[in-house]
Amino acid sequence: MEYGLIFLLINNQKLEIPQIILKSHPLQSKIVPKLTYNSNSCKTSSNTSVDKKVEEKSFATAEVATLMAPQIPSNESLPKLPQELITAILVRLPVKSLLQFKSVSKEWFALISSSVNGLIFYRIWFNSLVLWNPSTGKYKQLPDLMPTQMVTTGYCFNYGFGYDEVHNDYKIVALFREIRKHCVGAKIYSLKSDSWRILDDAQGEMLYDGSGKLVNGKLHWVTIVDGGWSIMSIDMVDEKCRKVEQPCYGVDQFSLTLGSVGK
C-alpha cells in the first residue's frame, strides 16, 4: 500500500484541503508519537458535575499518567499545545509548508504524516468528515453521522481510522457522547458501503482517550467503565468490541494513555 487516504475533519468548505502527497515512509515505523496527558477531547464537559468523578480521578493520578506512552522530551519555555491543537494549526498551512515541517521534530513528523498501513489521519474538532486520497487528489465527503442540529448542540466525538485487510475496506469508527451524559453511542463507517452502521457492542461505555490507535487491525481506546480504566478494541474485520487484558501495574490508582508504534 503505497498511497493512502487522508481522513480530514473540516468545519466548512472553505478550509483548504492540503494537497499533500505522501507515500508510506520508511521512517514511520520508527516514529513514536508523543502522547500528551489530555483530560479529554470533549472540552465542554470537563467542568460539569457528572464528569467530576473523572476529573478528580485524573488529577489525582496525573503523576502516573503515561504508563504506556514513550515520552519525547518537550520544550519548557512555550506552553505545550495538545496534539489536536497543533493539528488545528497545521491543517491551515499550505502543502509546501507541511512537507517541510515534517522535518521540524519527531512529533511534527508523526502529526503531519502519522499513518498506519500507509494511511494518513488528520483530526481536528469540527464536524464535517472527508476522506481524501492524495494520490488522485480526489476527496469524498462522508454521509452525515447524525443530523447537523444534534452535532452542534452538545455532542463530543472521538474518531478512529482503520483498514480492514480481509475486505480491503477503509473504516472509520465514531464514538459520541452527549455532553454531561455517560452513555456512549458508536457507529462505524465503511468506505465500500459508504454508510454508517450502529455498533451495538461499543454502546454504554464511558470513553476517555482522544483518537483510536490502530494496532494489528484493531482500533484501541482507553475507556473508563464503572470508575475503572480499561482498554477496549474494535476489530476492523468483524467489527466486534473486546476488552484488552492489562498487565498488573503494581499501583492501585492509575490512569492510562495509549500509544502505538508502527507495525
Added chain:
Amino acid sequence: MVKLKSNDDKEFEVEEAAVIQSEMIKNMIEDGCATSVIPLPNIDSKTLIKVIEYLNKHINMGKAAETGEEDDLKEFDEQFVNMGWEELFDVIMAANYLNIHELMELCCQSAADRLKNKSVRAVREMLKITNDLTEEEEQEIINDAPWAFEGPEIDDTVN
C-alpha cells in the same frame, strides 16, 4: 452578569450575552450550574482578560453587520492577535477549553499565517522546538520532496 474566576483566584464579571459565546459556559448556564462563580482552573487571569476583551467586543456581531461596524471588528481582530507566541498559545488553549469557535478560528489562523513559508529552522526557533530527528532522518524527509525545501518565498527570519 456572570462571574468567572481564573486559576490565580481573580474574579471577573462579564455580561451573560458576552460570555455565552463560550459553548461551555452557555451549557453550564442552561443547566443551572452557574449560580455563583464559575471557576476556570485552566486559565490564568492574564489570558482570561484577553478572552473577555474578545467576548465583549464580539458581543454584538449581528448589530455590527447592520451598522457597518464590520470593518471595525476586523481591525479589532487583527490587533487582537498581535501578541507573542506564548500568549497566543495560552489564548488558543483557553478558547479550546471554553469552546469559543470564532476565537479558535482566529487564533489558529493567525498561528498558521505566521508559520506559512517559514523555514524549518525558523519554525523550531520561533516555537522553541528541539530537533530530535537524526541527520539521516531529516535528510530522508528532505529527499522525499526536495522542491518543498526550495524557493524564494521561504523565509528564514524569526518573528
